[in-house]
Amino acid sequence: MIYLTSLICLIISILITPLVKKFAYKIGATDRPNQRKVHQKIMPRLGGLAIYISFLIGVLILRPQDEFQLAILIGSAIIILTGVLDDVFELSAKIKLGGQLLAAGVVVLGGVQVEFINLPFGGELEFGWFSIPLTILWIVGITNAINLIDGLDGLAAGVSAIALITITGMAMIKGDIFVVSIGLIMLGSILGFLFYNFHPAKIFMGDTGALFLGYMIAVLSLLGFKNVTFISLIVPIIVLGVPISDTFFAIIRRIVNKKPLSAPDKSHLHHCLLRLGYSHRQTVLVIYGISAMFGVAAVIFSQVTIWYALVIISVLLLVVELFVEKIGLIGENYRPLINFIRGILYAPNVKK
Template sequence: MVVLQAIRVIGLSLVAFLVALALTPVMVRILKKFHIAKQIRSGADTPIFSQLHAKKAGTPTMGGAIIWITVLGMALLFVLFDLFFGGFWTYLNFVDRAQTYLPIAAMLIAAILGLADDIMGVLKIGPYGGGLRMTQKLVLYLLLAIIGALWFYYRLDWSVLHIPFVGNLEIGWWYIPLFIFIIVASAFSANETDGLDGLAGGALLFAFSALAVVAFAIGRYDLAAFGGVIIGALLAFLWFNIYPARFFMGDTGSMSLGITMGIVAMLTNTTLILPFFASILVFESLSVIIQVVSKKLRNGKKVFLSAPIHHHFEALGWPETQVTMRFWIVSAILSALGLIIFFLERYFII
């Protein structure tokens, strides 16, 4: 049983990789044909960023759509084939009410919101060169997180926070604000990380890999298979997104993956281990918060040369590829540490 499920997860991941790899050249041609390209911020408020990334203007964006198109497309096909043919397709189908309905729905909704924001940016609709205002984005994703929180708390009766090496803590209605924070923080942290070729894709790859391992270990095989499909699609995306990137992820990719990651963490009750799995995302967001607070409280004085922190290292003279690879290494090490914590508690600590 376990071996068959492992084969299923790995097999679905491989299929997703091949599907996304085949679809990506088509996606690139479409993005170029319709001039769906990245607009680089310029001006006195972002001098370092503008100087470092001016050469990337015109690179196609919204490439992250290939990830959710692959994931949601495979989910839909397997549901239909399972419905009409059953048998082997039932074995492959990872769409399950208890395990994957919520992350699939959240991925779809966040992808559509991100897609709208990306399109507004390309068409220069909205303030600061186009796109939704930060307050508008925050309200939209807060609403999505609130709906998810209420569903988990009232419909699924989830109200427990698992503390590693301590156990489950009943937190009652405090689960609702915790859920909202995790989902919104995950979404915007993924978005902040999407600033260098391959950076966000690699960081999310390690996070979803760790979460898929956890899901498999606790017997949530459909959720693990869902994670495997995301991993395969992410690998194909990275094939074209590593330096020099053929396209960028865009909000449609980063926001949908960030929210999905947060929900999978809640479903596996690994909220307090998630910062290890998504360490780079945490560092990126913290650097932005520290920078903003410092400028507010210290009369414009900055802690970092530029924020998020990957731009700080670029400003120090690190090549973009060096920043990305070193961040990947940190992500891999801390994801492994998170898994060690999980397995130590689960199998070795009495």
């Protein structure tokens, strides 16, 4: 029944996206081209509404049961409302952040919190009151990370789909039926929308979609890996390696250049690949491939011993460092930072 519901969500998403496209034009939810954007014509940007409607229908059909279900649905409604208002009226960064904090707060009050972790060599680390800000920081951070990579046709939707495949697959291994159900409902809804969103896109997901996908991925990853071992807690970070690393380097750029964290720029991963000569579609496919690599690494990481896990982490950090330097994601002005990271990675080898 779960797989059938996912298929139904995919079909519904395909059917209603054209209706959402017409609605977006009607209410003025459009994205106009400018110097920092890749598209060259006015585009409707309310596509995330189609994903959300398909998702709700899937939940009504399957009715997955969990103590956190109501809080998640209320939070998703808040995040969707925030996204819709931004797509129509272009809200300020503070108001958008307020909506994200409210949605995250609802989930936390509903009981979704990382309260403790089991340490690798024995013992338990209790977070106490810090569990609330840590959980909110994770949800808001991942929500914005997905929003930041939404710069090319099909990019955010595809990366989110790959992350959901990984999270759902690991939930299957653990026997977590609720996460599997919600994950497959989300996956069907996204793939149906991607039919219209892949290059050349006929509609953008807008903040409505990017914020919703980020919020749901953040919450599902918490449900799958909260209150576990320190090593297991790293798994969702690996799964979301592409958006997290892109956000990390974006923050560094803006701090060094003394710009607000919400300031846009054209130095994200997809911008760098485009400057290297990759086409729009090739750039998206390359990032899909990198996301899939992180997904596979996360699955392997979750199944090995602590020492093998540390080896995997070291290799991934080395790959990220080399890739960042190769494509110029940071740039020559940040050479001291690159050397610092390299020193950390290679220090153990030097000591030997």
